[in-house]
Amino acid sequence: MNELEKLFNRIVQRVNINLRELNFDVNPFAIELIPLDQMSKFYAFYGITPDHPPELHFEHSAIAGSYFLGKSRVRNSLLYKSDIRGDELKHKDQTISFKNLTLTLTKDEIIDIEDSALIKTLVHNCSHDPETLEKFFIKNTLAMDYSNIHGSPSDGCFLAPYATVDLTTMRDCVIGAYSYIQAGEISHLNVDPGTIWVNSPGNFNFFYKYPLTLLDRYVSLSPDKVPWGILIDFIEERKVEFLRVFDVVNLEAIESIPKTSSLDRYAVVLPNIKIADNVLVSQRAYIENSTLGQGANAQENCFIINSHLEAYNVTAHGAKIIEAELGSGTFVGFNSFLCGKKEGRLKIGAGCVIMPHTIIDIEQALEIPANQLVWGLVRDKEDLAKNSIALEKMSGIESSFSQGEMHFEGNGALFVKAFKERIHHILEANGAFFADGKNAGHAQKNQKLSLNTIKPFQFGPMEGMYPNIRILP
Amino acid sequence: MNELEKLFNRIVQRVNINLRELNFDVNPFAIELIPLDQMSKFYAFYGITPDHPPELHFEHSAIAGSYFLGKSRVRNSLLYKSDIRGDELKHKDQTISFKNLTLTLTKDEIIDIEDSALIKTLVHNCSHDPETLEKFFIKNTLAMDYSNIHGSPSDGCFLAPYATVDLTTMRDCVIGAYSYIQAGEISHLNVDPGTIWVNSPGNFNFFYKYPLTLLDRYVSLSPDKVPWGILIDFIEERKVEFLRVFDVVNLEAIESIPKTSSLDRYAVVLPNIKIADNVLVSQRAYIENSTLGQGANAQENCFIINSHLEAYNVTAHGAKIIEAELGSGTFVGFNSFLCGKKEGRLKIGAGCVIMPHTIIDIEQALEIPANQLVWGLVRDKEDLAKNSIALEKMSGIESSFSQGEMHFEGNGALFVKAFKERIHHILEANGAFFADGKNAGHAQKNQKLSLNTIKPFQFGPMEGMYPNIRILP
Numbered sequence: 001m002n003e004l005e006k007l008f009n010r011i012v013q014r015v016n017i018n019l020r021e022l023n024f025d026v027n028p029f030a031i032e033l034i035p036l037d038q039m040s041k042f043y044a045f046y047g048i049t050p051d052h053p054p055e056l057h058f059e060h061s062a063i064a065g066s067y068f069l070g071k072s073r074v075r076n077s078l079l080y081k082s083d084i085r086g087d088e089l090k091h092k093d094q095t096i097s098f099k100n101l102t103l104t105l106t107k108d109e110i111i112d113i114e115d116s117a118l119i120k121t122l123v124h125n126c127s128h129d130p131e132t133l134e135k136f137f138i139k140n141t142l143a144m145d146y147s148n149i150h151g152s153p154s155d156g157c158f159l160a161p162y163a164t165v166d167l168t169t170m171r172d173c174v175i176g177a178y179s180y181i182q183a184g185e186i187s188h189l190n191v192d193p194g195t196i197w198v199n200s201p202g203n204f205n206f207f208y209k210y211p212l213t214l215l216d217r218y219v220s221l222s223p224d225k226v227p228w229g230i231l232i233d234f235i236e237e238r239k240v241e242f243l244r245v246f247d248v249v250n251l252e253a254i255e256s257i258p259k260t261s262s263l264d265r266y267a268v269v270l271p272n273i274k275i276a277d278n279v280l281v282s283q284r285a286y287i288e289n290s291t292l293g294q295g296a297n298a299q300e301n302c303f304i305i306n307s308h309l310e311a312y313n314v315t316a317h318g319a320k321i322i323e324a325e326l327g328s329g330t331f332v333g334f335n336s337f338l339c340g341k342k343e344g345r346l347k348i349g350a351g352c353v354i355m356p357h358t359i360i361d362i363e364q365a366l367e368i369p370a371n372q373l374v375w376g377l378v379r380d381k382e383d384l385a386k387n388s389i390a391l392e393k394m395s396g397i398e399s400s401f402s403q404g405e406m407h408f409e410g411n412g413a414l415f416v417k418a419f420k421e422r423i424h425h426i427l428e429a430n431g432a433f434f435a436d437g438k439n440a441g442h443a444q445k446n447q448k449l450s451l452n453t454i455k456p457f458q459f460g461p462m463e464g465m466y467p468n469i470r471i472l473p
Numbered sequence: 474m475n476e477l478e479k480l481f482n483r484i485v486q487r488v489n490i491n492l493r494e495l496n497f498d499v500n501p502f503a504i505e506l507i508p509l510d511q512m513s514k515f516y517a518f519y520g521i522t523p524d525h526p527p528e529l530h531f532e533h534s535a536i537a538g539s540y541f542l543g544k545s546r547v548r549n550s551l552l553y554k555s556d557i558r559g560d561e562l563k564h565k566d567q568t569i570s571f572k573n574l575t576l577t578l579t580k581d582e583i584i585d586i587e588d589s590a591l592i593k594t595l596v597h598n599c600s601h602d603p604e605t606l607e608k609f610f611i612k613n614t615l616a617m618d619y620s621n622i623h624g625s626p627s628d629g630c631f632l633a634p635y636a637t638v639d640l641t642t643m644r645d646c647v648i649g650a651y652s653y654i655q656a657g658e659i660s661h662l663n664v665d666p667g668t669i670w671v672n673s674p675g676n677f678n679f680f681y682k683y684p685l686t687l688l689d690r691y692v693s694l695s696p697d698k699v700p701w702g703i704l705i706d707f708i709e710e711r712k713v714e715f716l717r718v719f720d721v722v723n724l725e726a727i728e729s730i731p732k733t734s735s736l737d738r739y740a741v742v743l744p745n746i747k748i749a750d751n752v753l754v755s756q757r758a759y760i761e762n763s764t765l766g767q768g769a770n771a772q773e774n775c776f777i778i779n780s781h782l783e784a785y786n787v788t789a790h791g792a793k794i795i796e797a798e799l800g801s802g803t804f805v806g807f808n809s810f811l812c813g814k815k816e817g818r819l820k821i822g823a824g825c826v827i828m829p830h831t832i833i834d835i836e837q838a839l840e841i842p843a844n845q846l847v848w849g850l851v852r853d854k855e856d857l858a859k860n861s862i863a864l865e866k867m868s869g870i871e872s873s874f875s876q877g878e879m880h881f882e883g884n885g886a887l888f889v890k891a892f893k894e895r896i897h898h899i900l901e902a903n904g905a906f907f908a909d910g911k912n913a914g915h916a917q918k919n920q921k922l923s924l925n926t927i928k929p930f931q932f933g934p935m936e937g938m939y940p941n942i943r944i945l946p
Binding site for chain 2: 041043048050053054246247248249250447448450451452453454455456457458459460462466467468469470471472473
């Protein structure tokens, strides 16, 4: 057995030890998870900007195809085509308010990945846990394809494909396929597939669960085979387009990108696109025959195809928008799948909030009025009526409210406010409001990115493993 | 003026200050030297092997297209497509004998490049100066295209195109185009172009000077234009073949390479080639329609075209072999240009020593008998008679000897012995004698090389400059 296999087996054991109380065995899922023979074929890469000088430490790990930005450390881990984006990590002496407490960071925050396997996983943002301000840890964790670990320290967890954990510290949890969890702190939970749960204790609690028989078409996981479903196929079909951008050292610059916008070196851009000012297109984003209006941002692993985005749109990590028109200020959350058809396009009015992990998959044209909250599975007008509510109406809820499979408790106004503030923050951080040299965000700052590569050992017992290496400014 | 221009001007000033006593101004040569607008287009790269874990430090420098292996530091310098090969640096606690003294290294040796510009320069081996065992320094030095700084610490020097300084510490010197100097220690010398000088004080002194009118055709330098001549054109014509290997991330492996041999990732290999066991093809080597016999090595920047090399051949850094048959154990020194013709091939007998910087440029077939020493310009049989001697005869010389433009003083046997021992050392270091898992050299060890890249800032005042970065194991 070579070092890579030993490493992977060791990680699986560590995750299983943590999940023993849930009686969950990751082994059957793990076995098909990583193409160990492919690990030596992909380089890892890291970005350097004047804002984020490199401070990276890789030790006894395989990090094929993965990207790093900002301060991070990877030990005894296996990362495959994951994005570790530390560009929003907190800094030494920064203060964080939490209720009536003010905490000061004693050192710069670091993303610290240990004894974990992350497959096509996005790790972003910073630790939102006031107990661990300086360390965004990911330990004893196995995360599968297109999962998002967003502001969420993790110890002893398994994330199924397309699972997102957002602003939540998790310990010894299983997060089912296509589940979205934003709950502050969770422990020893086995979350069913297709669970959408936004919980702010004392303020609000939003809960929706996909009917499993309907979700199965989109993403499925069983112990005896690799993940399958429409969402998996969708990406597989477009894989070839990514080959070119990763295989060539220098791509030709696209002249039509405004100076205030940035198009990542590892994004796929197919004809014909129009990009307005202050737009951010992140790496592994895929844009085809679409318009991105002023201040729009297309985040990692998102797909925008045959669509028109008016302005100040957020297409969050992993979201897909096909044959659609989006009004100004619409937000499309993590891993959403908005699939209009050529003969039946999807129109979304200005100011709508499409909740993370929403599937809109229509056969006939559908129009969503402005300022709606939309969640869950929407295939037609009837589904829409069941799975949406006007934001104004939502704001009026004071105790509880149920509609279809969605259940809400608490203060609707706080829920809407929290979403709106977060969307504003995302736009701001991404540089959407850049003007007169002020309010620069990722769209402007990322233009200065230099991308460096690291390659694995090519044969022998260390094949596919990477050299131990520290990179410092 | 951006940082890159400032840096270059500063280096030129430093070199000029050192050369003020020679009354030599590098400015006119420098002005055309570096395509400053190209510097942002090329990545730098470094190799990592288990034998040479990375320890690199780049500071306020531009290092476009340059390669690094082993411990090196680059400060306030501009390197363009240079190879800095520290794989033969000395180690802590290693002992070095020098006459009746034994010196012990207090730390690992480092290549330390400061306030210098190196253009397509090869830096290799280790400091051969017993006064500076732990530091192979290159300071206040400007080296032009295809010069070699080989085991030669340098302070305040200018090397014209195709100049080689070998096992020699130099201070405040100008080395003319196509000159080869191996003289232990030199200072305040202005060496004419085309000087071949091998001096071992008290043992031997070999001196040859190319007639300038004849050398001009091959390589010329004047203050008012870029270098020109057959040797420059030869490389320009083949430049396009190198583009592909540097522009693509993964090249297809060539199956026919034996497991005991290595073909560098950045070598150019065109049909049809045959490579035997224990062969080393180094980076930026160019092999076309040729055979490399057992234990042959093709070093950096060498070209081997339509030729057959029998076995245990050394094609040293920058040597070119075209339409030729080389017998077993032939040595072709630095920057030699052996140019047979399709209808008039060059045959070199076994055991010949082709001195560094030899030009054999024939119109009609020419055969060199076995075990000859050959130097200088050879265009036909008459030139060969003048510019060669049997090694046996050379070994018999006890005081002095002149032939054509060559003058020799001292002990011929020591001269021949020094060459033969060095050739044996080169073959050994390169792994030519590898058998049964023993005597591994670069040919075997370099197979484990991982190649990582570093990219420069792409725009703004720092365009073309590289981030300050330290890379540690």
